[in-house]
Amino acid sequence: MRGARSAKWVVSAIVVAMAATACGGGDDSGDGDGExxxxxRVDGGEPQNPLIPTxxxxxxxxxxxxNVFSKLLDFDDNGEIYMVAAESVESNEDNSVWTVTLKDGWTFHDGTDVTAQSYVDAWNWAANIDNNQNNSFWFQDIVGYEDVHPAEEGAAPTADAMSGLQVVDETTFTIELTTPVSYYDYKLGYDAFTPLPESFYDDPEAFGEHPVGNGPYEFASWERGRAIELAAYDDYQGDDAAQNDGIEIKNYETLAAAYQDLLSGNLDVIRQVDPRDLxxxxQDLGxxxxxxxxxxxxxxxxxxYNWEDTDPRVLQGVSMAxxxxxxxxxxxxxxxxxxxSFVAPGVYGYQEGASGGITDYDPERARxxxxEGGGxxxxxxxxxxxxxGGHQEWVEAVCNNLIENLGVTCVGDAKPDFATDLEARDADQVVSMYRGGWFQDYPLIVNFTxxxxxxxxxxxxxxxxxxxIDELFAQGDAAATLDETVAAYQEAERVLFEEMPAIPLWYQNVNGGYSEAVSNVRFTAAGQPVLTEITVN
Structure with missing residues (x-):
């Protein structure tokens, strides 16, 4: 743990430090005593939505x-579960009821206590269809979900809360599922299963602009299109307390611009370099x-909505081209x-060669x-x-393959930024195909399928x-053991390659780096920098 230092002071220091753009790392600014x-400073971009976990x-x-919220549990580089805010997560014999026991002494950044009620209220709010949360479906396994999120279009909730969530005491709550789920503890490692303070419900819209979490950093400011600033939370009770005073997440229009800032000493960590800099x-960074x-x-x-009448063999052919x-x-x-495969190799359930040759390069078979599929x-x-996002070069290369091998017209449809790209997907305005990137929420085949x-x-x-496919997923969820669940999902993946909901291209690498101003930089198995461990030289 770092020595005691006022979080309010750090927020003020960040504001002053950001003005000193010619300085790097720990030379940004100081307090009245010269500290x-x-x-x-890490590269990022503009979030698509207000900053609510769900x-x-x-x-x-x-x-x-x-970084503003801490989850109940997380995963190490080998995919093993470890507890974060939870003391334990345990299931009954058939995995139909899960009991969560929280660690004592945790607080939100507004100083209020994190309790079992904080989780139960947050999940009930997120699941309620009236609140229109992107991640509401993550709660559909819980008894009573259909009461707060009816399946019938236009139907109103018939309850305010899911009956499957019950508070036992200040630090304990139970989760009753509609059917047993052998891997439910893995799901609890996703961001949607975090708590919210009571102040959230006063004004959710304002909260999304300035969230109050329970994590190692508290939110400081958000200058749209430029940067988001976080300050270390001194009263944080987790084992992963920040080893720096704060984070500036800088918004860049291109990865190339971010890389030049790294070389110039105006950025400390870059998460991915542009293909032209690969x-x-x-050699530049050593x-x-x-x-x-x-x-x-x-x-x-x-x-x-544009391909539904197309024989899947056409998409198999596109893949093999x-x-x-x-x-x-x-x-x-x-x-x-x-x-x-549709699944990354480091994930439990990955099968080498799962595509059965559909991802092999074979132009003749592709044609x-x-x-055979009608074109x-x-x-x-x-x-x-x-x-x-540094995608133009490979999109053009893929198109050139398709033009040469299939005789089709192929073009890249560039959107100016990721938020605009996502908005087109949300609104069903994609013309033909879109670039789909995915990194793990939890290291299990379920998450990639x-x-x-x-x-x-x-x-x-x-x-x-x-x-x-939906039925195969349901069968996997109902399996008695984790191994049986994985086996069922592997069978579902085989059928996915028959139906082709997507065309797998390649597995990702972190190709990033850091400046001379910082040390102790590492990335997780999900490809994200561990910001709390970074120290300023």
Missing amino acids: AADIV NTNEQFGALVIQ PVYE DRAINQPYNGIQTIVPVW IDRETITTTVLNGSRTPAD ELVE VPNNEIAIQYNSD KELYASYAQSNYGRFNSPE
């Missing part, structure tokens, strides 16, 4: 949420360069690994499949992507809808 504020399901908002960044795989995958996703090996080796400078709709493909391709999944922007 420097150790502020770490309304955030994209990377820029998640970077804030995951050939040089390791031992400060980071190149490591993480549990993430890149795909292209057809939107089924893409030369993943050459693109990852040349355009992406060896920084990615060609995918052979046969497309012809690409209008003989045209457009791949939507966000131009601020059900949370993307179930008909009811919020992140199913392609609007894929298969009763057979």
